[in-house]
Amino acid sequence: MELHKSIFLLFTVMISSDTVEVKKNLTGTEGGSITLPDPVKEFGFLSLGGKNLAMVIERRFQIIEEDYKDKVLWDNNTGLFTITGLQRNNSGIYIVDSKKVFTTAYKLTVYESVPAPAVNSVSVSAESCTLLCSVEKAGELLTLSWYKDEGIVIQNSSALSLLLTVHKQDFSSSYRCVAANPAEQKTVTVDVKTSCSEDNNKDNDGNPKRQYMVTYIIPIVCAVIIIFVAVIIKQKFFNKKKTTTTQDSVNSEQEVQYTEINRAGYRPSQGGHLPDSSGPVDRSNLTTVYDKLEAHRMVDSDTADHVYDQTYPHT
Numbered sequence: 450m451e452l453h454k455s456i457f458l459l460f461t462v463m464i465s466s467d468t469v470e471v472k473k474n475l476t477g478t479e480g481g482s483i484t485l486p487d488p489v490k491e492f493g494f495l496s497l498g499g500k501n502l503a504m505v506i507e508r509r510f511q512i513i514e515e516d517y518k519d520k521v522l523w524d525n526n527t528g529l530f531t532i533t534g535l536q537r538n539n540s541g542i543y544i545v546d547s548k549k550v551f552t553t554a555y556k557l558t559v560y561e562s563v564p565a566p567a568v569n570s571v572s573v574s575a576e577s578c579t580l581l582c583s584v585e586k587a588g589e590l591l592t593l594s595w596y597k598d599e600g601i602v603i604q605n606s607s608a609l610s611l612l613l614t615v616h617k618q619d620f621s622s623s624y625r626c627v628a629a630n631p632a633e634q635k636t637v638t639v640d641v642k643t644s645c646s647e648d649n650n651k652d653n654d655g656n657p658k659r660q661y662m663v664t665y666i667i668p669i670v671c672a673v674i675i676i677f678v679a680v681i682i683k684q685k686f687f688n689k690k691k692t693t694t695t696q697d698s699v700n701s702e703q704e705v706q707y708t709e710i711n712r713a714g715y716r717p718s719q720g721g722h723l724p725d726s727s728g729p730v731d732r733s734n735l736t737t738v739y740d741k742l743e744a745h746r747m748v749d750s751d752t753a754d755h756v757y758d759q760t761y762p763h764t
Contacts (some may be wrong), residue, residue: 469544469554476632477535478562485545485555488528493547494531495521503530535559560632561588568626568637570644576617578645582626582637583610594627616642 477483485495502514503521510523519693530545540559546552564584572579582593593611594604597619605611615624625638634697636702 458701469552470541471554471556473555475555475557476541477532477557477559478632479537479559481535481563482531482533483535483557484529484531485543486529487553489523489545489547490528493545496546497541497545502738522671532557537561555672558631560590560630562732563588563591563628563630563633563635565635566593566626566628566637568639568644570610573645578615578620578641580613580615580624580626580639580641580644581610582613584628585609588630590597590630592629594629596625596627598623615645620645 463507473484473486475485487496489505491505491508492503493505500514502517503510503512503523505511505523505528507700508525510525512518512521520532520534522533523529524531532539532543537559540557542554542556544552564586566582566584568580568582570578571581580595582595582651584591584593590606592604592606593608595602595613597610602624603611603613611626613624615627622641623638624641625636627634627636629635655696
């Protein structure tokens with residue numbers, strides 16, 4: 450055991466101080482696993498960033514870094530190291546060191562798992578068929594591609610969906626949609642004759658599928674309706690406000706102010722008196738005067754006396 454520890458310490462120093470050129474770039478997906486190509490059958494180490502993760506001594510495997518327990522495996526028959534349960538932070542440069550044979554470095558990059566694509570026919574006519582390939586989410590460096598036979602027809606990066614129009618003369622060709630990133634790809638093959646048949650383009654009630662409408666037409670129609678309703682509400686509010694303002698102005702103009710008028714400056718010394726209402730009254734000399742009462746036309750006392758004298762002359 451002491452010998453094993455001495456050997457381990459010796460090669461720990463050598464590995465951490467040695468610069469190894471990267472032999473190959475490797476890719477993996479989250480939750481997946483990766484097997485490093487070079488074997489260590491009797492004696493060697495697996496390290497990451499200058500830190501030893503595991504070692505093999507006299508065909509016995511031992512984990513050095515506890516965080517990698519049950520994560521790094523070693524095959525006794527092939528001598529290959531396998532890293533399981535990959536996560537994004539497991540990316541880095543791994544070194545497989547077999548002192549008797551080689552020292553090799555691999556650069557591992559872990560990507561998100563590729564979502565499976567789905568294909569639906571969104572419109573069918575006598576001359577063509579439109580197919581929609583889509584995924585639930587656009588992952589890092591995800592690319593959607595349509596293939597006709599072995600050639601790419603159309604491709605888009607970081608997109609959630611990709612449309613393809615197939616003309617009637619090409620219905621017999623082989624089509625497939627591929628979702629891929631540098632680590633993984635998933636494919637769905639399409640039988641155009643089946644997918645674009647009239648029967649397949651109907652739902653369980655025999656009505657035409659509305660996938661295209663749901664995807665494109667309905668959102669546009671909803672947006673137009675919302676804008677139209679907003680304009681109508683704004684217009685009604687403006688008209689109501691305008692009507693209220695006009696009505697307030699009319700009501701203000703039509704207001705009549707009533708003011709009690711008293712005869713100002715009546716002087717009995719001048720001999721003027723009102724007829725006694727207890728007996729017959731001679732109204733032959735009376736003159737009826739009409740005037741519009743307005744607050745701003747209040748008269749002074751001298752004018753009032755003049756009007757009274759004209760109306761009720763002295764007898």
